[in-house]
Structure formats: structure tokens, C-alpha cells
Amino acid sequence: MKYLDEFRDRELAERLLxxxxxxxxxxWTIMEVCGGQTHSIIRxxxxxxxxxxxxxxxxxxxxxxVTPLEVIDRALAIAATPNVIFCSFGDxxxxxxxxxxxxxxxxxxxxxxxxYSPLDALQIALKNPDKQIVFFGIGFETTAPANGMAVHQAKxxxxxxxxxxxxxxxxxxxxxxxxxxxxxxxxxFLAAGHVCSVMGYWQYPEIVDKFKVPIVVTGFExxxxxxxxxxxxxxxxxxxxxxENAYARMVSHDGNRPAQDLLAEVFEVCDxxxxxxxxxxxxxxxxxxxxxxxxxxxxxxxxxxxxNESTLCRSGDVLRGALKPHECPAFGKECTPxxxxxxxxxxxxxxxxxxxxxxxxxxxxxxxxx
Amino acid sequence: xxxxxxxxxxxxxxxxxxxxxxxxFGGIVKDVCLAYVPEIAIGxxxxxxxxxxxxxxxxxxxxxxxxxxxxxGLLEEEFGASEEAAS
Amino acid sequence: xPDFSNWSCPLPLRDFPNVVMGHGGGGRxxxxxxxxxxxxxxxxxxxxxxxxxxxxDRPTGRIAMSTDSFVVRPLFFPGGCIGDxxxxxxxxxxxxxxxxxxxxxAGFILEEGLPLSHLAQIVDSMAKAANAAGVTIVTGDTKxxxxxxxxxxxxxxxxxxIVPDGLSVAPSLVxxxxxxxxxxxxxxxxxxxxxxxxxxxxETTIRSDCAAxxxxxxxxxxxxxxxxxxxxxxxxxxxLAATLHEIAGASDVGIEIDESSLPVRxxxxxxxxxxxxxxxxxxxxxxxxxxxxxxxxDAVLAAMRxxxxxxxxxxxxRAVExxxxxxxxxxxxxxxxxxxxxxxxxxxRIC
Ligand code: SF4
Numbered sequence: 001m002k003y004l005d006e007f008r009d010r011e012l013a014e015r016l017l018x019x020x021x022x023x024x025x026x027x028w029t030i031m032e033v034c035g036g037q038t039h040s041i042i043r044x045x046x047x048x049x050x051x052x053x054x055x056x057x058x059x060x061x062x063x064x065x066v067t068p069l070e071v072i073d074r075a076l077a078i079a080a081t082p083n084v085i086f087c088s089f090g091d092x093x094x095x096x097x098x099x100x101x102x103x104x105x106x107x108x109x110x111x112x113x114x115x116y117s118p119l120d121a122l123q124i125a126l127k128n129p130d131k132q133i134v135f136f137g138i139g140f141e142t143t144a145p146a147n148g149m150a151v152h153q154a155k156x157x158x159x160x161x162x163x164x165x166x167x168x169x170x171x172x173x174x175x176x177x178x179x180x181x182x183x184x185x186x187x188x189f190l191a192a193g194h195v196c197s198v199m200g201y202w203q204y205p206e207i208v209d210k211f212k213v214p215i216v217v218t219g220f221e222x223x224x225x226x227x228x229x230x231x232x233x234x235x236x237x238x239x240x241x242x243x244e245n246a247y248a249r250m251v252s253h254d255g256n257r258p259a260q261d262l263l264a265e266v267f268e269v270c271d272x273x274x275x276x277x278x279x280x281x282x283x284x285x286x287x288x289x290x291x292x293x294x295x296x297x298x299x300x301x302x303x304x305x306x307x308n309e310s311t312l313c314r315s316g317d318v319l320r321g322a323l324k325p326h327e328c329p330a331f332g333k334e335c336t337p338x339x340x341x342x343x344x345x346x347x348x349x350x351x352x353x354x355x356x357x358x359x360x361x362x363x364x365x366x367x368x369x370x
Numbered sequence: 371x372x373x374x375x376x377x378x379x380x381x382x383x384x385x386x387x388x389x390x391x392x393x394x395f396g397g398i399v400k401d402v403c404l405a406y407v408p409e410i411a412i413g414x415x416x417x418x419x420x421x422x423x424x425x426x427x428x429x430x431x432x433x434x435x436x437x438x439x440x441x442x443g444l445l446e447e448e449f450g451a452s453e454e455a456a457s
Numbered sequence: 458x459p460d461f462s463n464w465s466c467p468l469p470l471r472d473f474p475n476v477v478m479g480h481g482g483g484g485r486x487x488x489x490x491x492x493x494x495x496x497x498x499x500x501x502x503x504x505x506x507x508x509x510x511x512x513x514d515r516p517t518g519r520i521a522m523s524t525d526s527f528v529v530r531p532l533f534f535p536g537g538c539i540g541d542x543x544x545x546x547x548x549x550x551x552x553x554x555x556x557x558x559x560x561x562x563a564g565f566i567l568e569e570g571l572p573l574s575h576l577a578q579i580v581d582s583m584a585k586a587a588n589a590a591g592v593t594i595v596t597g598d599t600k601x602x603x604x605x606x607x608x609x610x611x612x613x614x615x616x617x618x619i620v621p622d623g624l625s626v627a628p629s630l631v632x633x634x635x636x637x638x639x640x641x642x643x644x645x646x647x648x649x650x651x652x653x654x655x656x657x658x659x660e661t662t663i664r665s666d667c668a669a670x671x672x673x674x675x676x677x678x679x680x681x682x683x684x685x686x687x688x689x690x691x692x693x694x695x696x697l698a699a700t701l702h703e704i705a706g707a708s709d710v711g712i713e714i715d716e717s718s719l720p721v722r723x724x725x726x727x728x729x730x731x732x733x734x735x736x737x738x739x740x741x742x743x744x745x746x747x748x749x750x751x752x753x754x755d756a757v758l759a760a761m762r763x764x765x766x767x768x769x770x771x772x773x774x775r776a777v778e779x780x781x782x783x784x785x786x787x788x789x790x791x792x793x794x795x796x797x798x799x800x801x802x803x804x805x806r807i808c
Binding site for chain 1: 442
């Protein structure tokens with residue numbers, strides 16, 4: 001595909017790797033914020049090719065992983081309600097709640113459907129006027145314009161049998177939370193390219209000034225990620241801390257204004273708890289007062305459901321970069337993709353699952369003969 | 371997060387008040403909401419996430435980036451090669 | 458899409474355009490269904506006798522037997538329907554043990570309300586597939602379930618074939634060093650089905666690769682010295698990754714593949730990008746893999762390529778002694794990754 005394949009070129013990847021090797025002189029710790037980048041790094045084996053000095057720490061950037069247990073339990077309760085069609089992105093179906101997941105609700109008779117886009121859920125609402133259609137609106141700033149548009153359309157077109165269970169999270173407060181966490185080792189960030197396509201990168205200079213860490217807006221293909229790493233390492237080696245955009249084909253400084261306008265209309269900032277991490281102030285979006293009628297938590301009165309997370313699971317430490325997944329005592333033992341304890345073992349993007357699936361079992365050294 | 375895929379806009383229509391269109395992703399065609407990229411024209415490339423176009427791809431910048439990558443390490447390579455020859 | 462324009466309803470059934478409970482009741486309606494739809498389509502001497510069981514001749518060799526049930530939704534899809542899928546699926550399962558497929562049974566579970574025209578279409582494509590594969594459908598059964606208790610039509614086929622004496626091909630016989638050949642592009646069937654799923658639909662020309670592979674198997678076997686082909690499988694559900702894992706486990710070897718050598722059609726690759734799926738995990742219905750002793754790999758590859766169903770065959774990797782029971786892929790940029798066995802259904806992801 002155009003604008004994908006070119007950025008997977010092996011020879012150019014080698015050139016970039018060569019540059020990184022030439023530049024680096026000391027150990028550095030870089031966090032890729034975005035789960036999509038984690039996926040790409042492990043899927044392509046980028047971490048194996050980097051010089052030993054460069055350590056990549058997988059950040060909290062997977063909306064599936066960080067959706068709080070409580071919200072999952074509320075989703076499960078709504079999905080099990082008669083006369084409800086519960087629509088979700090495929091990622092969420094296997095995320096464990098306190099007792100079960102959406103797959104199990106489905107097998108027990110709940111009408112749970114995977115959709116590609118929230119607009120598909122809206123279509124299902126139009127086709128089934130006698131049912132309540134609930135969409136599980138999760139995601140970062142990238143997904144919010146889509147979810148926001150679905151709610152906006154529902155309001156404009158008065159589609160009363162549609163509502164959304166919203167658990168949106170925001171990237172900049174999460175970066176700050178990582179930097180402020182005790183024992184933080186992260187020295188620089190690859191910012192999530194597609195989040196910035198929507199939001200731009202005007203929020204980041206403030207963080208850079210406050211914490212003196214380089215932040216480089218980075219894409220998802222192997223060459224994009226290597227270029228992000230190269231620029232971060234260059235700044236670190238020179239003792240600089242700036243915001244740079246290494247994903248100029250998709251990201252502008254201001255981001256997407258029409259999308260930001262709609263977001264401001266449909267959502268309002270709120271405190272949000274992140275699974276495994278806890279509450280981060282001002283780190284989420286919920287539906288604004290005007291759209292509260294379309295809030296599934298209100299419509300289905302599930303606000304009273306509260307849940308406690310597993311005590312074994314260290315996903316909070318993993319998400320903060322304090323622990324590598326395979327260092328968790330439960331990794332691969334009590335906790336596997338088949339029986340996940342924490343959400344990071346569920347989503348294919350989750351740091352624990354990514355380690356388990358793509359690299360955790362066999363240490364890189366034992367593979368190098370091939 | 372946020373799997374988004376580049377594709378070429380093939381058709382632009384207004385459907386019940388929203389700007390929609392057909393986008394071709396390497397032979398796969400999907401209906402995509404273009405409401406957030408009102409400036410987009412047929413033939414433009416855009417990046418799509420869960421059925422929504424997020425931005426118009428700056429094709430010139432894409433080419434420049436690739437060009438910069440392909441020039442990387444060239445000087446050193448020549449240098450390195452001559453060093454090898456000498457040893 | 459199926460074309461019903463030329464289908465005419467056989468007279469006595471015209472009163473019932475759809476399947477009704479009575480069609481499975483063993484009475485007159487049942488007989489009419491058999492006589493008007495099944496027997497004419499599958500016409501052969503054994504079936505026409507309508508006995509409780511079929512008595513068949515047995516050529517020399519060992520007997521291979523296999524059974525499979527088919528529950529695809531939608532029933533009709535680009536490149537095929539549940540009918541040819543049910544025939545080819547079992548033919549392929551037989552062929553993968555080196556058997557020449559001979560006889561099939563066909564069991565139908567029909568949902569009340571299924572249009573008889575659809576049933577006729579399905580039965581017709583089964584008959585065509587059986588003819589093409591040179592197998593005879595010698596016995597069958599039909600039951601009807603109430604509306605809402607099935608997806609229109611489920612089919613079970615069981616098959617019997619003959620394996621020549623001396624031939625042994627099995628997933629447990631792979632040795633380190635064996636080369637892995639795949640007969641053509643992967644992921645076509647799974648993506649053709651996914652393109653029609655409510656909530657995911659996309660426009661594409663991807664067609665299911667549904668096909669009977671036993672003649673391709675014959676060509677491959679003929680090109681190799683005796684037992685140089687150690688194992689053959691058709692990578693259906695769970696895709697190539699699931700099948701390679703099964704073989705790695707059965708033979709206690711490691712497997713290494715080169716991702717850039719995998720044959721994946723452009724559109725299938727694009728659809729995978731769009732939905733966040735890995736073509737290694739997407740189902741096939743007309744592809745096979747063969748593990749071949751290294752010194753015979755080129756000859757087998759050449760023979761497969763001469764067959765229309767193997768024209769795009771390639772070597773994708775090999776069995777190794779290291780990391781037994783694991784599948785390792787060399788990525789596009791030259792690193793390695795472990796490919797985990799698939800866990801249930803592949804779901805499109807957003808992140
Ligand atoms: S391996 Fe499992 S238990 Fe440990 S942190 Fe990851 S998700 Fe939690």
C-alpha cells in the first residue's frame with residue numbers, strides 16, 4: 001500500500017540503524033507512549049536491532065489496556081441487559097472484567113457485536129428501532145472524533161435508542177503522570193503520531209520545559225519509529241530537550257481544527273482512572289452536559305458498580321515503565337493471553353501480551369543464529 | 371493505539387448532512403467519513419482511523435522524508451569502504 | 458453471488474418455497490426433498506438405491522477416513538458457497554494424508570424457512586464439486602430444526618479414501634532441515650468472508666480460494682522420492698500459523714519462516730492492514746503446505762508449480778532443531794519475532 005510499504009524498506013531501515021549506532025554513546029531510556037508503536041516495535045523486531053544502549057519502555061498508550069475494570073464491569077452489565085445490542089471495537093471483547101468478558105456475555109445470550117466504526121453502530125440503531133444500541137466508546141484523542149461524531153449525529157438526528165459508554169483517555173496528562181511517578185526512569189518520549197494528527201503538538205512544549213525531556217512526534221512504520229528514535233537519541237546525546245515532528249506527512253503543529261471543535265462541543269475534560277495506574281487528574285473525556293442524555297452510564301444506571309483490581313497483577317508498574325512484563329511474577333504463569341489477569345495481557349497491543357506473543361518466550365540471543 | 375491506514379479518496383458525497391466518501395486502500399474500498407477533512411479532493415491521500423479521515427497526507431513531505439533516509443550514512447559508507455580497502 | 462435465475466422448482470415442491478419442519482420428518486415431504494433435490498444432483502447408482510447404508514467396493518491400499526462440519530455464514534460468498542466448501546474440505550483432509558478420495562457422505566441440518574431454491578443451489582454446487590473431484594456422494598441424511606435454531610444450513614461430510622501401501626505422510630514425521638512449501642496466496646477465504654460481515658463490510662474483489670487439492674497432492678507426491686514429503690496440511694481455520702504450530706508440536710521441531718516470502722495478495726494484505734489482522738492467521742480453503750526433505754524440495758516445488766492450483770507455490774521456510782514447538786518469523790526489516798498460536802477468533806482491532 002502506498003505510504004506504508006515505502007516505510008518498511010529494509011535497506012533504509014539499516015541506514016537509520018547505522019545512524020543510531022553512530023550517534024549513541026551512553027545508555028538511554030525512551031518510552032514509546034503509544035500501544036500501536038509497541039505493537040510495531042515488537043511485530044517487526046525493531047528492539048532486537050537497536051544498539052544495547054537504547055532501551056525502549058512500553059508506555060500506557062493502549063486504550064484497551066487502560067480502560068478501568070469498573071468501566072468494563074459496567075459494560076458487561078449493560079451488554080447482559082435484555083433488549084440491548086452492545087457494539088464494540090473487536091479489541092474490547094476479550095478484556096477481562098471482574099468475573100467474565102464480553103465473549104462470555106455473548107455466549108450467555110447477550111447481543112454483542114463487533115463493529116469497525118461507531119457509525120456502524122449508529123446504522124444498527126437505525127435498523128433496530130425497538131432495541132437499545134450501546135456503543136463502547138473507548139480510545140485516545142485519535143478515536144474521539146469518530147465517537148464524538150456518532151453521538152453528535154445521534155443528537156442531531158434524534159436517534160433516541162443510541163447511547164455510548166464513554167471511557168476516553170488523554171495522552172499529555174499520561175506523559176506527565178509517568179514523569180512524576182516515583183522512580184521514573186524514562187528520559188524521553190516518542191509521542192503518538194495519530195493522536196497528534198488530531199490534536200497537533202502544541203501541548204508538548206510546556207511538558208518539555210517543565211521536565212526537560214525530548215519529545216518527538218513519531219509514526220508507526222519501522223522507518224518512522226527508527227527515525228523517531230534517531231532524533232530522540234541525537235537530542236539526548238547533545239543534552240537538548242525539544243519538541244520535534246518526525247511524522248510531518250501526517251501531523252501538523254495545530255492538528256485537525258474541525259475535529260478539535262467537535263471534541264470541544266461533545267466532550268468535557270474529567271478525572272479518569274487508568275487500569276493498573278489509578279486516577280490521573282484531568283486525563284479523560286466524558287460527554288458534556290448537552291450530550292448527557294446519550295450517556296449509557298446514566299441511561300442504564302450502572303454508576304453504582306464498583307470493582308477492585310487483581311492484587312497479583314503489576315500492570316500499573318508495566319504501564320509506567322517501572323517493570324518489564326516478563327519481570328512480573330505472574331507473567332506466563334498465572335497470567336497468559338488465555339487467562340489474562342491484567343488488561344496489558346489482553347489486547348494485542350498490551351505490553352504483556354506483546355511480550356508474550358512476540359518476543360518474551362525466546363530471548364533474542366538464542367534467535368540470532370537464524 | 372490507533373491503527374490508521376492510508377488510502378486514496380475516490381468519491382466524495384454528502385450523505386444526510388455529513389461529508390462522506392469512498393476511500394481505496396490498496397484495492398479495498400470502504401465508506402469513510404470525511405467531515406474532518408473538508409478540504410480534501412478526489413485523488414488525495416488521507417489517513418483513516420475507525421472509518422474517519424484524520425488528515426490529508428502531505429505527499430511532498432512523505433517523499434522528502436524518504437529521500438532524507440536514503441541519503442543517510444552515504445558519506446560514511448564511502449569513507450568506511452575506503453578504510454576497508456586500505457586494511 | 459449465486460444466480461438463481463435459471464433454477465426452476467421441481468413440481469411437487471412448488472407448494473413449499475421454503476424448508477418446513479415436515480421436510481425432515483421422514484414422511485412424504487422428506488421423500489420429495491430427497492427425490493427432487495438430492496438424488497438428481499448426486500445421481501449415482503449407490504445413492505439411487507436409497508438403502509439404509511451404502512455397500513461399496515474397496516480398491517487395494519489402506520483406508521483413510523475423515524469428517525468435518527461446515528457452518529459458514531453467509532452461506533454464499535464470493536468464490537463459493539457452503540456446498541462446495543463441504544465437499545472440498547473433506548476431500549482436502551483426505552488428500553493431506555496422501556489418500557485418493559473416493560466416497561463422501563453428506564448430512565444436512567436445515568433451518569425451517571431456508572428457501573428451497575437456496576438449498577437446490579447448495580446441493581448443485583456440492584454435486585459439481587464432487588464431480589470435479591471425482592468423488593461419489595454415496596449416503597446422506599437431512600434433519601430440519603425450528604426457525605431461529607440454525608443459520609439456514611449446516612453440512613457435515615465424511616469421506617473415505619485410499620492410501621497407497623508404503624506411503625506415510627503425517628504431521629509427526631517432520632525433521633529439522635525440511636523445507637516448507639506453500640501452494641499459493643494465503644488468507645483469501647477468510648478475507649472474502651470477513652468482507653461480508655455486518656459492521657465490517659468493505660468492497661473488494663477478493664474471492665474464496667475454495668478448491669479440491671488432491672490432484673495437486675498427487676503431482677507433488679509423484680515428484681518426490683518415496684516419503685520425501687514428510688507432512689502435508691491444508692491451513693484452514695487459524696490460518697498458516699495454526700497449522701505450522703500443530704506440525705511443530707507433532708514433530709517436536711522448531712519452525713522458521715521468512716515473512717517477506719509469504720505469498721499474500723495485495724488486496725488481502727490491504728484488508729489485513731485495515732482491520733489490524735495478520736494474514737498468517739486468516740483462513741484458507743484451497744491451499745496446502747508440504748514439508749519436504751531438503752534435497753527434494755526443488756523438484757516438488759517445480760511439480761506443484763506446473764499444476765494450476767500450485768502455480769504460485771513458494772518455499773517459505775524450514776524446520777529447525779532450535780526452539781522446538783515454536784514458530785519464528787523473520788520480519789521485513791530482518792529481525793525475528795515469535796508467532797504465538799492463534800487464540801480463538803481473529804478480531805479486527807483499532808489499536
Ligand atoms: S503479566 Fe499479567 S499479571 Fe503481570 S503485569 Fe502483565 S497483565 Fe498483569
